Amino acid sequence: MNTVGELLRQWRRRRRLSQLDLAIAADVSARHVSLVETGRSRPSADMILRLAERLDVPLRGRNQLLLAGGFAPRYTERPLDSxxxxxxxxxxxxxxxxxxxxxxxxxxxxxxxxxxxxxxxxxxxxxxxxxxxxxxxxxxxxxxxxxxxxxxxxxxxxxxxxxxxxxxxxxxxxxxxxxxxxxxxxxxxxxxxxxxxxxxxxxxxxxxxxxxxxxxxxxxxxxxxxxxxxxxxxxxxxxxxxxxxxxxxxxxxxxxxxxxx
Incomplete structure (x- = not known):
């Protein structure tokens, strides 16, 4: 199973952004993004969602990121007829x-x-x-x-x-x-x-x-x-x-x- 840092790196590369690009968009340091991606820093749920928003990660993907980071999913998924x-x-x-x-x-x-x-x-x-x-x-x-x-x-x-x-x-x-x-x-x-x-x-x-x-x-x-x-x-x-x-x-x-x- 991928770590939250690995998943974030995959999304960042999918969006063709550098660590510096993401850091500027999320108003954090490029060093912090690097530490999160390599697993040397454990991001909070709020930080995961902050980075995910800047990466335009769909809600389903954001739940996966939260789970990988050790947090409960934030978004529900209910049938349209519920x-x-x-x-x-x-x-x-x-x-x-x-x-x-x-x-x-x-x-x-x-x-x-x-x-x-x-x-x-x-x-x-x-x-x-x-x-x-x-x-x-x-x-x-x-x-x-x-x-x-x-x-x-x-x-x-x-x-x-x-x-x-x-x-x-x-x-x-x-x-x-x-x-x-x-x-x-x-x-x-x-x-x-x-x-x-x-x-x-x-x-x-x-x-x-x-x-x-x-x-x-x-x-x-x-x-x-x-x-x-x-x-x-x-x-x-x-x-x-x-x-x-x-x-x-x-x-x-x-x-x-x-x-x-």
């Missing part, structure tokens, strides 16, 4: 409902779907039942040939966007399960896919084709925004995100207006 998180869960539910008729869903740190609004149902309608058994993983759902992939016109763009986001997550906070998902779904080639990104796009859209087999096919172009909780003290809330999708052109907006009517 009573203590009922107010946060209700707030998320209101956000999801308010976003209708456009799709929105809640994801955990490993891209598992936690909650959705009703507009998502139409997109999941033709997905293989096995992919919809909990936990439903959004990356796997989008890229698996039994999932959304056959309807994604610009699968190459979508795969590249997922690859970039998951890679950034892993660089920020390594996670074995997320790394396994990356290896499984995001290291493959993009043969047979089409890229629709062009200079007119301010963001890379997800382009879905519906009803292509009946001669009445329609393409929907959607872009997404991500919402997180501000200053959470619970690990679950710190790690969930709300992915909200919007029409990227007038034709797509008209489709949702018709569906809502």
């Amino acid at each position: 009573d203590p998180l009922s107010a946060a869960r209700d707030a998320v539910g209101r956000v999801l409902r308010a976003h209708e008729p456009y799709p929105a869903l809640v994801l955990d740190r490993r891209w598992n779907v936690v909650m959705t609004n009703r507009a998502v149902d139409a997109f999941f309608a033709d997905v293989a039942p096995g992919l919809l058994r909990p936990p439903v993983n959004m990356v796997r759902l989008a890229l698996d040939p039994r999932g959304l992939a056959p309807r994604l016109v610009n699968l190459a763009d979508v795969r590249a966007a997922f690859r970039s986001r998951v890679a950034r997550q892993l660089a920020t906070a390594p996670d074995p399960e997320l790394a396994s998902l990356y290896e499984e779904m995001l290291t493959h080639g993009t043969e047979g896919t089409t890229s629709l990104a062009d200079e007119a796009d301010t963001v890379i859209p997800m382009v879905f084709r519906f009803g292509a087999g009946d001669g009445q096919g329609r393409e929907l172009r959607l872009f997404s925004t991500t919402t997180t909780f501000g200053n959470p003290m619970d690990i679950t809330l710190a790690e969930v995100t709300i992915e909200s999708y919007y029409p990227a052109d007038a034709e797509s907006a008209a489709h949702f207006a018709e569906a809502d009517g």
